[in-house]
Amino acid sequence: MPAGGHPVARNASFARLTPQHVEHFRKLLGHEVNSVTYATDPDDMNLLPYNVDWIKKYRGQSQLVLKPSTTAQVSQVLAYCHAENLAVVPQGGNTGLVGGSVPVFDEIVLSTGRLNAIRHFDDVSGIVVAEAGVVLESLDNYVGERGFMCPLDLGAKGSCHIGGNVATNAGGLRVLRYGSLHGSVLGLEVVLADGTVVDMLRTLRKDNTGYDLKQLFIGSEGSLGVITAVSLLTPPRLPSTQVGIFAVSTFEDVQRLFIAARRHVGEILSAFEFWDRTSQQLVETQLPTAGTPHLFDAPFYVLLETQGSDADMDREKLERFIERAMDEQKPLVENGAIAQDQTQARAFWETRENISDAATTAGACYKYDISMPVPVLYDLVNDAKAHLKQKGLYDSAQPDQDPVRFITGYGHLGDGNLHLNVVARDFTPEVTQAIEPWVYEWTQRHQGSVSAEHGVGFMKPKYVSYSKDEHSIRIMHGIKAMLDPKGIMNPYKVLQ
Numbered sequence: 001m002p003a004g005g006h007p008v009a010r011n012a013s014f015a016r017l018t019p020q021h022v023e024h025f026r027k028l029l030g031h032e033v034n035s036v037t038y039a040t041d042p043d044d045m046n047l048l049p050y051n052v053d054w055i056k057k058y059r060g061q062s063q064l065v066l067k068p069s070t071t072a073q074v075s076q077v078l079a080y081c082h083a084e085n086l087a088v089v090p091q092g093g094n095t096g097l098v099g100g101s102v103p104v105f106d107e108i109v110l111s112t113g114r115l116n117a118i119r120h121f122d123d124v125s126g127i128v129v130a131e132a133g134v135v136l137e138s139l140d141n142y143v144g145e146r147g148f149m150c151p152l153d154l155g156a157k158g159s160c161h162i163g164g165n166v167a168t169n170a171g172g173l174r175v176l177r178y179g180s181l182h183g184s185v186l187g188l189e190v191v192l193a194d195g196t197v198v199d200m201l202r203t204l205r206k207d208n209t210g211y212d213l214k215q216l217f218i219g220s221e222g223s224l225g226v227i228t229a230v231s232l233l234t235p236p237r238l239p240s241t242q243v244g245i246f247a248v249s250t251f252e253d254v255q256r257l258f259i260a261a262r263r264h265v266g267e268i269l270s271a272f273e274f275w276d277r278t279s280q281q282l283v284e285t286q287l288p289t290a291g292t293p294h295l296f297d298a299p300f301y302v303l304l305e306t307q308g309s310d311a312d313m314d315r316e317k318l319e320r321f322i323e324r325a326m327d328e329q330k331p332l333v334e335n336g337a338i339a340q341d342q343t344q345a346r347a348f349w350e351t352r353e354n355i356s357d358a359a360t361t362a363g364a365c366y367k368y369d370i371s372m373p374v375p376v377l378y379d380l381v382n383d384a385k386a387h388l389k390q391k392g393l394y395d396s397a398q399p400d401q402d403p404v405r406f407i408t409g410y411g412h413l414g415d416g417n418l419h420l421n422v423v424a425r426d427f428t429p430e431v432t433q434a435i436e437p438w439v440y441e442w443t444q445r446h447q448g449s450v451s452a453e454h455g456v457g458f459m460k461p462k463y464v465s466y467s468k469d470e471h472s473i474r475i476m477h478g479i480k481a482m483l484d485p486k487g488i489m490n491p492y493k494v495l496q
């Protein structure tokens with residue numbers, strides 16, 4: 001059984017890597033610096049960053065990492081792997097949270113790290129064409145210098161690649177305003193398992209010439225091919241951004257505040273994020289040097305952001321909204337602060353963005369990424385606490401010995417997306433079996449999705465049926481078989 005995942009056996013139809021294979025790849029890519037990393041020992045330090053995932057829950061045994069720098073090279077690599085039955089894991093920034101980006105056994109890692117050119121930018125429409133390996137933050141800086149912004153933003157922006165974002169259909173912090181990548185991605189260039197290059201790299205807002213095939217690859221998590229380039233519609237970077245953090249007493253009030261925000265500042269609202277007291281405490285205790293401000297104590301926190309074209313008007317509007325929220329007969333907000341400048345705004349955002357890493361730093365972090373109707377969103381956290389307490393794993397008379405140390409909830413309230421993080425002392429079968437499938441059954445009962453934005457990866461193939469009907473799953477298998485008949489693309493992931 002592979003480390004961190006569900007029980008699965010190595011697919012015997014895949015070839016084992018031989019010196020001849022390595023020699024072939026060296027001929028193909030080896031004249032370029034760092035394009036082939038090979039070691040006889042998969043625990044070799046040079047391979048470790050590619051074999052281990054971000055949360056250190058999953059670990060593969062690959063001996064070979066390839067870094068092609070052109071689409072033609074990706075095509076040659078895959079054509080050869082296809083002919084030789086060698087399994088491949090596409091890898092971007094390796095920030096994925098469901099074990100999808102690292103090998104399960106000895107699959108070859110195909111890293112997009114050197115596919116990092118920006119091919120084109122249209123400064124009228126804001127459409128940028130970038131190769132898959134461009135780091136999200138670099139892409140945002142690039143379009144930012146030209147008066148635009150990436151519609152996508154997330155805590156891992158300094159490491160994740162735009163190709164990885166598209167492959168996971170990452171959501172992030174501004175879906176509420178700019179929608180999902182299914183809307184912002186206008187085109188893709190993709191290399192299929194047999195090396196075929198499919199050019200869907202259009203830069204058109206409208207194109208109804210039959211099936212919209214690129215949509216299949218958005219969120220396909222490397223299981224259908226390698227995305228080599230992305231055409232992305234970027235919105236104008238507006239001159240005024242206002243950010244406030246607010247203390248809220250109950251989850252009901254968080255929802256009331258959300259309804260009021262949409263009603264009163266809806267046209268400039270760009271983010272509505274929430275977290276609970278435990279999340280705040282984790283950030284303050286686990287990442288004390290991260291520079292995030294110490295906040296007022298509260299059961300819940302809301303970060304609200306507006307983006308608009310007139311700083312004075314937007315600020316006044318937000319202040320008036322908050323005053324009204326505090327003056328209500330039952331105030332929606334107990335306390336709060338609006339950032340005075342961009343440095344403070346950044347610090348407010350860092351508090352929110354650091355929660356994921358703070359929870360990961362605190363111990364063995366089980367991450368659940370659920371979407372469901374907003375009114376029941378936080379019930380999952382309360383129910384998880386009660387459930388794990390009842391199992392004797394959490395909140396016992398001897399908390400120093402509890403296998404589960406923290407249970408916390410936060411997320412993208414505006415999208416109905418909760419991140420439930422269960423921080424244990426270690427990843428153990430006892431804790432895993434106490435939470436799974438309980439958490440997925442709970443989600444199914446509440447008409448939710450077992451993956452809101454992180455994907456399925458190696459963590460959830462057996463739970464896809466909790467959110468998709470049998471016919472949908474059959475069609476997914478059919479698509480996989482058609483595009484990757486030998487199943488060499490990211491095996492053991494997404495589908496089981």
Ligand code: FAD
Pocket residue numbers: 054089090091092093094095096097100101102112132153154155156159160161162163164165166167168169170171172173221222223225226227228356357453454457490
């Ligand atoms: P990787 O982790 O390398 O890969 C992810 C998956 O995509 C794998 O299955 C891989 O095989 C596949 N893949 C990667 N590149 C390609 C390619 N070019 N072609 C085909 N397949 C490919 N996610 C959200 O949705 N919202 C968030 O707010 C968010 N915040 C995060 C915050 C932190 C601190 C961290 C660590 C992660 C966060 N994530 C979030 C998870 C998110 O999935 C990733 O950060 C990001 O989208 C993955 O990009 P990556 O380049 O790191 O991909």
Ligand code: 2HG
Pocket residue numbers: 097155172352353355356357367368369411412419420421
């Ligand atoms: C976020 O919104 C990310 O911070 C990560 O999606 C969530 O770590 C997590 O569970």
Ligand code: ZN
Pocket residue numbers: 172411412419453
């Ligand atoms: Zn998220």
